[in-house]
Amino acid sequence: MSLTSELEPQLSLHFLSQSEPERGKAPPPLKQHPPPTTDPHQLQEQIQLQPVLQPEPLSRHEHQEKPAWMKHQRALLFMLGLTVWAAILGLIYYIHHNFHRQDAAAACRWAEARLSTSTDPFTQPCGYFMSPCGSSRLLQKNRGRQRGQGIRGHPQNQMEKSVLPERQNGETSYAKLREDKMLSRKNVLLQYVREILESNQNSRSSAVQKTKDFYRSCLDRRSIETAGAEPFLQLIQKLGGWAVSGRWNKTDFNSTLGVLMRDYSTFPFFNLYVGKDPNETASGTHQRYIQIDQPDLLIPIEWNRKTEKSQANAKTLRPFLASCQKFLNLLGSPPGEIMIHVGSFISLSSELAVAASPRHYRLSKGQLHQRMTIKELQRRAPAIDWLGCLQTAFHPLSLSEDDHVLLHNLPYIVQMSRTVNKWLNRHELSNSGPLHTFMIFNLLHTLMPAMDSRFSETAKNYTLALGHSVEEVPLWRHCVLETERGFDSVLTHLLGQKTALREAEEMIENVFDSLKSKLNELKWVDRNSSELVMQKVNSLIPRLRSSEEVSGGDDLDIFFSKVTIRTNSFFSNYLQLLSLWQNRRSKLLTAPIEAADVLSVTPFSLDAELLFPMGMFIPPFFHPTYPKAMNYGAVGFLIAKDIFHLLVPEIYYHSRSVHTVGKCVWSYYINATERASRDGVSALSTAQLQEVWVQHAALQVALQAYHLSLSQNSSDTSLAGMHHDHLLLRSFSQVNCDADPFSESMPLDPSFLIAVVCSTSDLCPTSPQCSIKSQQNSSHAC
Known part of the structure; x- marks a missing residue:
């Protein structure tokens, strides 16, 4: 650095250097560049100063010389x-x-600024560690903030605060960083992507410029509000109109359905996506298939376990009816015609809902991943032109009736076909087009994010009427997520340009090596158990999912060459996004690799590889010019914790250490806080024991990995004269409140692990004020 x-x-x-004391000799003179x-x-x-000569007549001799x-x-x-x-x-x-x-x-x-967001755990008494996220609690005492404030999108956070620094007159303001202690990795990544999209840095790539223009058009609420419902009404006319407005040219049902799926990513009667067959994956085959599932019906339904049928609840139907009426009113429908069309829409929706069932029920009945040919599907559900619709939806791919598809609720598909056929043949409703109106209603809900606030407010009021809470999502976050849906490849390219690949790859390698060393130290049930787990770990190839795997700038420009972004028309831009989204779904059928998730923040295994997304290696958790101790204390710990979470089932059932270490750390905690209130103190559950062990082991791995990096290169920088390990542990204390699926299982403040590690090793430069007594029944470290 x-x-x-x-x-x-x-x-x-x-x-x-590794051997220098915390406050050692003065630093050497800094190298000056020439x-x-x-x-x-x-x-x-x-x-x-070059001489300026005036020409003079020269003799022949002078001319030659x-x-x-x-x-x-x-x-x-x-x-x-x-x-x-x-x-x-x-x-x-x-x-x-x-x-x-x-x-x-x-x-x-x-x-x-990162260091200033929390107090030094080495200077805090044991009360600091009494509840999860103790340093946040101290900040709350000083500022009177409630827990949860500072997290973007949290219901308690009425005033939107910035997690990352904002540019002000070319400088960076860190005041808001100090107010937001609890940093969610996903929120930080979204904010980081936001800064990339909002940067004024010029790019020669047209795809990058189109991505930024799309994002800015999403932020332009004034233009969206001014446009009102007119863009959607114009789209309806493009699709042949509808009977609600009195102008409908009776378009073909299957043709309209195919267009909705291909161009507008709308699936009214059944869902389409692409994925593998898990039965084949187990045998090493990774072919992808079109998957056909029940749709996300708009009507609220509930599952009756006694009858094993879905049904509508009368109490929920009333607000649903009101919302449908409001939508048609906003679209300018004649008041006298609204109830006729709403009644047909609800009746048709109810008939479709009867055959829908929750996933756990379908799994128990073996209804997931049922394979059949398109020809066989046509025979079982004839109301849908399956080959024609699928060819339209997955254009330009060529499909045949002998191609296989996977179904996830065949009884629903069969019942849906019967229902569609019945409504197609109800001649008394031929002029009202209930099936067409059903599709338009679904299209409206697909396009609602691009429409004026009257529609989103109607949807919000309906959700509240059902008794559900509504999270207020900041506009910038909504726009980042929408941009990622269609321009994920561009965002991946931009993120790759900013990622310190070499430093990230070095950290991954050191942490993985240290983690394997830690696993070898565990006490296993037997030798076979140890070999089983280590064989799985050794078979994994850890690597960074870098920008080398994504398209370059020129390829992206070609791919997005047909996309035209209008800075003042988010609706038209959104239509192109939906088309891009379906195009991406089509490419998955033939793509040789999995599509990268640019917003991923945790590693995942794919075949024999353990892939780490670039979103893990971003500020404020990681920066190539930070002291390495800070990077290992934050991201090094998170990497180890994430890997352990992937391996916990195998380790827990084959090693005695998880249970033993979990109890050991917990007993240290009880002993250290014996003078405090003992309310709620009890034996830990299996999930809690696992999480205590995971985080304790991950911290040890991060320390070991850091010392491994020092053995490769003994120099490192520091801040405020802090010793390496002091800085690493201080950095660790800042990420231990990270929101992840396992945080609820952590029964104590992870910062307390610093006290445990320091009491049982010589890694710490000083002892924390929260000194913990040796365990009477334990002669060794946890």
Whole structure:
């Protein structure tokens, strides 16, 4: 981390080796870069001093004998050109170095701001560790904030606060960082992507520019509100109108259905997606199939376990009816016609809902992943032109009736076909087009995110009427998520350009090696159990899912060449996004690799690989110019914790250590807090024991991995003169409140693990004030 004290005089930055004490000798002189080879001003003076000669009449002899400077004209011109070129290179070097110094200084300020968001756990009493996220609790005492505030989108957070720094007059403001202790990795990544989209940095890539323009059009609420319902009404006319408005040209049912699925990613009667057959995956086959599932019906239904049927609840139907009426009213439907069409829509929806069933029921009945050919499906559910609809939806792929598809609720598909056929043949309703209106209603809900606030407010009121809460999502977050739906490949490309690939790959390798070493130290049930787990771990190939796997700028420009983004028409942009989304779904049928999830923040296994998304290696948790101790204390710990979570089932059932260490740490906690209130203290559940062990082991792995990196390169930087391990543990204490699916199982503040580690090892430079007594019944460390 090449940071200079002259750039940041307020920071105390030290270069430490592994063996130096916490407050050792002064840092060595910082290396100064040489000045540019040639000063452009000097170059200009040299050019101006060149003699200016006036031509005079020359004799023939004089003409033949040229002056000395003319004899070496080419050499002089060459030297002059070389000097100019050196000056240009020097100027470029100076500018690049200046930017590098600015980036390093910004990272240094960022690191300082990260440290200032929490108190030093080494200076806190045991009360600091009494409840989860103790440092956040201390901040709440000082600021009167409730737990949960500071988390983006949290219901208690009435005023939107920024998690990451915002640019103000070219500088970075860190005040809001100090207010937001509890950083969710997903929220931080979304904010990081937001900054990329909102940056004014020019790009020669047209795909990048279109992505940013799409995002900005989503933020332009004024244009969206001004447009009102007119863009949607125009789209209805493009689809042949509808009977609700009195103008419908009676379009073909199957043709309209195919267009809705292909161009607008709308699936009224059944869902379509692409995936593998788990039965084949187990045998090593990874072919993808079209998957046909029951749809996400708009009508509220509930599952009756006694009759094993879905049914509508009268109490929920009333607000649903009111919302449907409101939608038609907003679309300018004649008041006298609204109830006729709403009644038909609810009746048709109710008939379809009867055959729908929850996933757990279908799993118990063996109704998931039922394979059949399109020809066989046509025979079982003839009302749908399956080959025609699927060919339209997955254009330009070529399909045949002998191709296989996977069904996830065949009884529903059969019943849906009968229902559609019955409504198609109800001649008394031929002029009202109930099936067409049903499809338009579904299209409306698909496009509602791109429409004015009257529609979203109607949907919100309906949700509240059902007794459900509604999370207020900030506009920027909504727009980032919508942008990712269609432009995920561009965002992956942009994120890859900002990721420090070499540093991330080095950390992954060191953590994985240290984790395997930790597993070898565990006490196993028997030798076979140990070999079984280690064989699985050793078979995994950990690597960063880098930008090398995604399309380059030129390829992206070609792919998005037919996309036209209008900065003041989010609705038309959104239509193109839906088309892109379905196009991506089509490509999955033939793509050789899985589509990367740009917003992923946890590793996952794919075949024999353990893949780490680039979203794990972003500020404020990780930066290549941070001290390595900070990176290992935060992201190194998270990597180890995530890997352990993937392996917990195998480790728990084959090793005694999980239960033993979990109880050991918990007993330390009870012993350290014996003078505090003992309310709620009891034996831990299996899930709690597992999580205590996971986080304790992950912290040990992060420390070991960091020392492994020091053995490869003994130099590291620090902040405020803190010792390496002190800085690592301080950084760890800042991410232990990270929101993940397992956080509810952690019965104690993870910061307490610092006290446990420090009491049983010599890794800590000092002992925390929360000193814990040795266990009477334990002669070894947890």
